[in-house]
Amino acid sequence: MEYSIYKIIRNTNDRNILVINQYFDVENSPEIQEDKFDIVYLNISNMSNNEVGLLLEKTSPIFSTKCWMKPRFVQTSNTAQLGLLKILTDGVATTPFDELVTQRSEDIFSQMDRLQIKQIANVSTFVAFFIRLCKYSISRGDYTYTSTIIPGLTEGHSALYAAMLFNNEVGSRKEFLEFNQKLLELGYAEPQDFVERVHICPQCKSSHLIYAECCPKCESSNINEEPMLHHFRCANISPESTYIYDDKLRCPKCRQYLHHIGVDYDRPTDVHTCNECGHTFIHTKMKVRCANCGSAHRPSSLQPMDVMRYKYTPEGIHAIISNDALIKIGKDLWFGYSNFEAYLQQLRLFSHTSTINETLYTIRLNIRILDHINETERIHFMRRMHEVFYDYNFSFKNSYFFLSSKIATEESGELQQVILRNIENKLNALQNECPFAHVDEMASIVRAADENIEKYIRRMCEPIYQPDTSL
Amino acid sequence: MLDFFFHIIDNIVGGFTRNLSWHVLLNTYWFLFFVEFPRYYLLEIIVTCWYKLRYRHRRKEKEIARMKLYIENPLITILAPGKNEGKNIYKLVQSLREQTYKNYEIIIVDDGSDDATPLICRDLEEAGYIDLFIRAHSRGGKASAANLGSFYAKGKYIVHLDADSSLDRDALEKILIPFYMDSQIKAVGGVVKVRNAHDSICTAMQALEYLKTIQVGRMVTSELGLYHIISGAFGAFDVEVLKQVGYWDIGPGLDGDITQKIRKAGYKVYFAEEAICMTNVPVKWNVLFKQRRRWSKSLVRFRLRKHKDIFMPNKNFSFSNMLSNLENIVYDFGFNYVWFAYIISLIFMHTDRLIEIFAIGYIIRMFFGYIGFAIIQWVSERPREERWLAGYVPLSTFYTGYFLRFARLIAHTQELFNFSSYKDPWNPRKTSEVAQSEGI
Incomplete structure (x- = not known):
């Protein structure tokens, strides 16, 4: 393939494929018009991670006007980026003429033609944005959605739909949950099956929780665990370090060497010591910190949450694709706006x-x-x-x-x-x-x-x- | 039937009338008059009088020491090792929270319990009632449990308690005061009294015995400088000295052993006669018999064997140490065999009038018993509450005179010839085997 920033090529089905070899702002480039291409193919093998990130954002089938709902494929040999690339991408193909590209694109086009998916002018509110996500999902023939773990991208269980998002920081989990609640209330979606039960932060509902053993007194994780050695002969019992002598075990009390576990000594317990406050304890305390909001909790105060898989109902699909979904959520802010x-x-x-x-x-x-x-x-x-x-x-x-x-x-x-x-x-x-x-x-x-x-x-x-x- | 009783009564009355001369009485009951009376009654009366005479002076001394204690206000470690003691821990902790002396930490060591003890103790630790709860997953014996707790003790003094004991409100303060009376005092024993005295005749008898042998007996030995056993149920130790003597060694009888070690290291031990601890004692005779056999074995194992060097004229020789050991060995070990021979000889010499002999012996003992009880009442800090035990004095002849002596006799003989303390399940087998092979 001739090396240029981008190229438009035609495949066997007479579809124009925009092949991008180097990062450039597709959205703001006047020379490429929306009707000039049907499929986007990103050859990212020579791009840095940051360039890939920006390019994925600029060619997003959700945000971009020119690439709206268009099939998008990537070429990569870098499997580390796959977690990232899976989001809002229809597949990984070695060349734009790959059978996968052709086949999958045709499936998407036929699905979109069949459902007559309409475009919303621009994404300006959360609801509009969510509906776009739903549309995207439906256009890809995926009628179910759930929250999941995306390696390398989402922290903990993603918010519902976040699996489809490139930038999962958009919107808060509350809005996602509220939107889902509305879908269920209006009968646009229904629970399909149970996935798993997770624990979430009671404050921000995130499931990205960091568990750490800590000192029960000062809650520091800087703790040290050491086995205790019991010397049968003289009943001395102290940490193993007190027995170490010339690479051997020697009782600090009676100066006898220890030879055989169970015969002249044993290890009855392990003791933790806090390196911060010096406190000694047998049982560590478990502390939980939410990686999303930073709040600390006791494990017992975490909320259990059932992760469900939902599916769109026929009414829901109809409402979403025809822009008839009457959804309003409490905090329907203008998207991108903040005070x-x-x-x-x-x-x-x-x-x-x-x-x-x-x-x-x-x-x-x-x-x-x-x-x-x-x-x-x-x-x-x-x-x-x-x-x-x-x-x-x-x-x-x-x-x-x-x-x-x-x-x-x-x-x-x-x-x-x-x-x-x-x-x-x-x-x-x-x-x-x-x-x-x-x-x-x-x-x-x-x-x-x-x-x-x-x-x-x-x-x-x-x-x-x-x-x-x-x- | 009635004739039989009248005949016995006639015999007793006849015995008195026939044998009432001092000469005959002393000749028959020489063991009572020349062995027991001088040591357990006469000496105690004299020392108690001396103690009472110096009471005011002592009180002043204690007041000053108390002031010093509160000025320094050292951190104290309360150490309670035990196995399956979960149910008693809360009671213990509750009595500790009532203490007048407040600067203490509580360390509970669970020596491989197989009941709910770890759960209870963890809860108490989480609630802040216990400062440190350490659990050994396999049982290592009481000494190792105490040593494990001591390793993490942060206090200047360690107060060792049995998990099933509880303290008077001021007991902690009272047991610490002697450390400030004399800088050479490095270990202090407290008074152990019976909490469940009302449970059975067995416990009432033990309550009486504890008063006589601990409250009065140890006060006397302490006054004479011969105090040789700080009870495991309630004793305080200077941490530095404990470290110096290597903490506790394998038991049974580790409380007497550690006292001996501290004495041998050249420090004084003291009995705090006002520091009161209450503990539960066995309710059934068979359990008590087993317990006493175990206690008695330690005399042979430690005083006769392990610490026999106390009699040797070496550089660490101390006359008081030798005397304290000797007193213990002679009275509790030697005279026990003498007593046995004496009883046998009585039986053989007076086979025809045994009932009469024992009846008179009983009356003399009972008389001594009331003298002993009078001393108890004089020394005790709560005589009124203990007065009811006077009703049990007539039974003490059977209890201390026969039952305990018999238990001791068996234990000493077993230990002497059979080293049976090494087979006692009180210690785990793994440690006993090593101790026996090493001869310690």
Whole structure:
């Protein structure tokens, strides 16, 4: 195969396959249009893990507009990445002409044609996002769902559906559970069978719990276990270390050598000693820490939870594919939106978790909304904003809107222009729809390498803290 | 039938009238008058008088020592090793929580229990009633259990308790005071009294015996500097000294052994006559008989064999140590055989008037018994509560005079010729075998 960043090839069934050899932003590249390809094939053998991560996100059949529901395959010899690649991917194939690619794609296309799966405009709320997941699952002929353990990706039992997710940090478990509850209430899904019973954190419902033996006094895990030796002759009993003498066992009390277990000595018990507080004990205490929320619990306070496998009912399938599902969950937040404080916190968190290949960039928009418009219109505008910029971390403060995302470092300059143009186009379209809103300023703030995150946030929020009486 | 009784009464009265002269009485009952009376009554009366005379002075001394104790307020380790004692532990812990002296840690060692003891103790440990619960999965014997607990003791003193005992509110304080009276005192024994005295005649007799031999008897030996056994049920030891003497050795009779070892190391041992511990004693005679045989065997095994060097004029020789050992050996071992010969001789010499002889002997003993009881009442800190035991004094002739002596006689003979303490199931076989092969 000729080496290029990407290539579109045609297979025996006249399907166009987009073969990507190197990371690039498919979503924001104007030269590739949605109708130019039917199948996505990722040749990731020469990519780093970070590039693979970004590419999988950009070609996601859930999030991406261009790749929406399209079959996606990967080529890899790296089995360590398989756990990651299994998510929202239809298979692993050595070449794009592999029979698996052809066969599986045709199955998916026929399934989608048969069910007439409709696209939702954009993912803007959790429910919309969940429904997309359900649609994806149905389009792949999978009518059941459960929570499971995904090696290398999910921590503990994933939330329901998370098996289908690339980024399982999206949404909280509560929302997943609530959504599932709604599906069951509406008769869109029903329990199929029992999988297993697990224990979950009573606080955040996560099953990723870390069990550790610890000192019953100070709860430190820095404990040491040592066998006790009983010398029959003189009734001395002390830890084995007190007997070690010149690589032999010698009684510290009567100085006799120990020769034969059961005849002149035995090991009646093991004793633990805490290296932190010096406490000695026979029975360790078990402590449980939740890897998700960090809270500590006693094993007895954990909640047992039955993991079930659910299946969609015919009504459920019909409702989901035709966008008729009337589901509303308590905390149906706009997807990607968070209040300003939480948003800043997310940026800080991201700065800790991001790798050298990616950096943070933020688009700051100063949008002036005319005074005379009513509350309904204002909310409509906000909702549209969220819908349009669904794939950004999104927040606003005063009249400023912030859209943050991550970007591959080496492409930041070139890509920025593309992204800015893209955003401009979207904003123009939005302004036509909502003429009462006017974009006064648009700035792009990229985090420089080694820039302190606080400094970056200050730079980003500069105009907010200046006295402004325009609103 | 009636004639028979009248005949006996006539005999007794006749015996008195015929034999009432001092000469005849002393000649017949020489064992009572020349062996038992001087040691167990006369000496005790004299020492008790001395003790009472010095009582005020002693009290002042104790007050000062008590002050020193509370100023230093050292951490004390309470060590209770035992097997299958789970049901008693809570009672023990409860009595410890009532103590006036509060700075202590509790270590319970379970010597391979096969009942619910580990569960009970774990619960108590989790609830914070016990500081450390250590369980040996296989039984290693009482000495090893005590040593296991001692290894983890953080206190300056170890108070060794039997798991089935409980303490007076101030017992801990009282047993610690002597350490501050004299810096050479490194081990202190407490008074052990019977908690289940009302259970049967057997326990009542033991209650009386404990008062006589422990409360009075040990006070006397302690005053004379001959105190030689700190009861395993309640004793306090300086940890450093325990370490020096290598803690406990294989029993049975490890309490007497460790006291002897501390004495031999040149330290003083003391009896705290006001530190009261209550314990349960066997309710049935056969159990008691077995227990006493075990206790008695240790005299031969330890005092006659293991610590025979106490009589040797070596550099560690101490006259008081020798005397304390000698007193024990002579009275409890030697005179026991003499007593047996004496009884046999009485039977053979006075075969025709045996009933008369034993009846008069009984009356003399009973008289001595009441003298002994009077001393008990004088010494005891709770005479009123113990007064009811006076009714059992007439039975003490049979109990201490015959039953206990007989048990001792059998035990000593068995141990002397058969080394039977090494076969006692009180110790696990694995340790007994090694002890026997090593001759310890």
